[in-house]
Amino acid sequence: MKLEFEYGQGTMSADLPDTADVFIPGITVPDPPCIPEDQLVAATRKSILHPIGMEPLSQLAKKGSKVVIVFPDRVKGGEQPTSHRKISIPIILEELYKAGVGKKDILLICSNGLHRKNTKEEIFNVLGADLFHEFWYSHQIINHDSEDYKHLVDLGTTDRGDPVLMNKYVYDSDVAILIGHTQGNPYGGYSGGYKHCATGITHWRSIASHHIPEVMHRKDFTPVSSHSLMRTKFDEIGQHMEKCMGKKFFCCDAVLDTKSRQIEINSGYAKEMQPISWKTADKRTYVNWAEKKYDVLVFGMPQSFHYGDGMGTNPIMMMQALSAQVIRHKRIMKDNCVILCSSTCNGYFHEELWPYIPELYRMFQKDHMNTLADMSRYAEYFATNQEYIRKYRYGNAFHPFHGFSMMTCGHIAEMNTSAIYIVGAQEPGIARAMGLKTRATFEEALVDAKKKFVGENPNILALPLTFKTAAVHLCMKGEGQ
Template sequence: MQDVELDYSDTKMRVELPDSATIVRFGQTYQDPPGVDPVAATRAALAAPGGLPPLSDLAGPDKTAAIAFPDRVKGGTHALAHRKVAIPLVVEELLKGGTKIENITLICAIGLHRMNTFDEWRDYLGPTIVDQFWPDRLINHDAENPQLLDLGRDEMGNAVECSHLMAAADIPIVIGHCAGNPYGGFSGGHKMVATGITGWRSIASHHVPKTMHRDDWLGAAPKGKMRDQFQSIGKAMEAGIGKQFFAVDAVIGQFAEVLGVHAGTLDYVEEKCWPLAKTRTNVELPTEDPADILVVGVPRNFHYGPGMGSNPVLMGLSIGGQLSRCWKALRPDPVVIAVANLDGWFNKSWFPSYEETFWQMTKYPRQEDYLASDEARKMSTNPEYTYSYSHYFTYHPFHGMSMLSGGSIPPKRCQRVLVVGSEKPLHAKALGYTPMPTYDDAMREAIRFTGKNPKILCTPECFSGGAAPHLHLKGRLPS
């Protein structure tokens, strides 16, 4: 037997797994490709962008520029993190071309996430760039800003919106991270603009059951309706503002190390970044046989913020996302065992709408019924919560709806989702999950559905151990 410590709330839960179980850990199951010198790689990318002239050629004394960058949720805070390196180098190129520093604005592309604070910016951008631009030219995107551009519908019928500041800039620039994502394959590229600098109506075109509950959402593949929507919205944004975005994307590794950098059009950076990102993200397991049971450890605090493992709305989304990452290594009807304390702390200071949203949802037969209801639409535009998003560093109320869309996938795709260690069993039941008193009880229950001697896949630190990979069976890596 193997002793394994699973993430559990603020501590660990020790469990026993058979020797035949596949335990996925960075440094043991997989490694990253070698990193590069981020400064040299970014300089080289800026000197030879694809599909657009260099920034120094685009710049000029009368030109304005807006630089959108990813928020605190991902990308790292270390000295050579992509944002921290790329933004000063982009500014340097603009100044070289004659653009005045007072005509350059930095925009934190939060989408529907909470606005980032001054201290958070100093942490992940560095004090030099923050002091240079704050307070007037370092701002958070506001998806509720009445000046947000409504650009109608794209060819797929998606709502298209765009930051008025990005639209007004002569040179709209986006810094992106190309990393494996359970939502449409990879972040960065068109996803960066389609989710980071739009409004909730545009995001509600794809972060909803009609997209996320499709077969092609599972497996975290870069091909599927969600990816098509990101690209369609991004191109419609460019057509609507009459300019192409100048993108500077980095492929990032397990701990946000820079593995490669490319600059140019959104199409170009996707074309150049994705092959390396696939190599980094897609991991071939040593087994040819799909697993019957997925075992997951859920900490209390991870990327969206404090309370992800205790807030049922966020905890459900976490399991849905990890199911997607592991889907290609599982049987079609697996059992999931998740250890999560699920104690009902919704962290209202960051996620004020989530508790009310959760209890509203419990009045409906299925989560997707709630999400299609007038009650959910009213919650998404609740003035108290939208005002809080715009002024008090909280998540937008529609963000909770998108989390419910992802969290309602596991009960639809799995025979059982068993939650061990829940202090609020009713919360697990409301999600369609089954609370279990102990891990051993959960494993016995799982075996009732899978049969004896099940094949087990375990991802003990998938939320705390850096950028989780997408898992594939031996011999079945995607081309």
């Protein structure tokens, strides 16, 4: 069969055996029905007015209350006119104004965490024109800055000993609102809930308690699970924040489908609301579809996706993307599984976004660096590099510790596959330097994989559009999650 897979700005064709299976999220197995557009406002308002496990905003807020509304950055997607941010925030503002809160006492914070700060144009796109014009020019929309120590507060550690530093605007507020997305995520099962505050409004030292090999290379991390140590740490950090603040976060989370449309809206206390959101999200995300385990996974990597332009060509970001597919789909992979992935791999690192990665890449080539995990000893050295921090704070670059999360994740692909072939690399030496094999075409890669790893009649799973859609977590038919 002829299939097209993402490759650079376009696609690359592959002629696969007719016995290959194909899975496309939201198409091969339809998502649960989303809320009709003409019912979205009513459904969101109903959720906000009847929160789970805590008082409604009409009781939490009053005249003079300082309110922060924390919303996800552009990495989490959803920029259509009916996106969750654009529907929920105006309803929340309406309730706050009814309670007597003044507009001047409201601050909107983009929870970019260690991601790059969102630009003015990106804030406009995720919030929409009305919200943007209402709050931007009065300086009431800001990005979180994890290196702005005047506006961070140190809350000590959780009972487990994990450090907790958080945004001081949120800590000092009378009402702290989190707008979140319950969408499948290889890091701890789902975005939203306590993951939102534990990663989006904190500091690299807090994130270094869970985005590290000791947590991400455990057996409870791959395949993805909402019951991993990482997820437990998210919950502990979020609840520690609430304990120190003396208030609960008011969460408003939307369970999203493949096209970032709302399936269900849940609001309230994260500890009680998360399990309810996950119950619905499980139906869309954990897809019990496979009738056999696969020897070969085939997919393509565009140049630009998720974290930004260059992710599909930057070698360390490529490794993270490869591993994300393994984390999601390990349940349906054989132990000797091989990946065939197209990527231009053309030497474009996009140093404006990831200024520290060329240095990381060079270091990985020497000094006894046998696996990406060996790089972790340099984490603090990079995370405290003042030039890289300046670029994060003032140049819309990712924080330097973010690269260590990417490398820790990137090693998971090597841990769980026999081989990974990068197909169509324009600078194949870059791929080989990451421990990957290279071939010019999918057909050549498959011939080599059959000869060396999977035999003449492998079970092949093709995953077109896997980086252009909200992914699922594939499971065996008839098995639990």
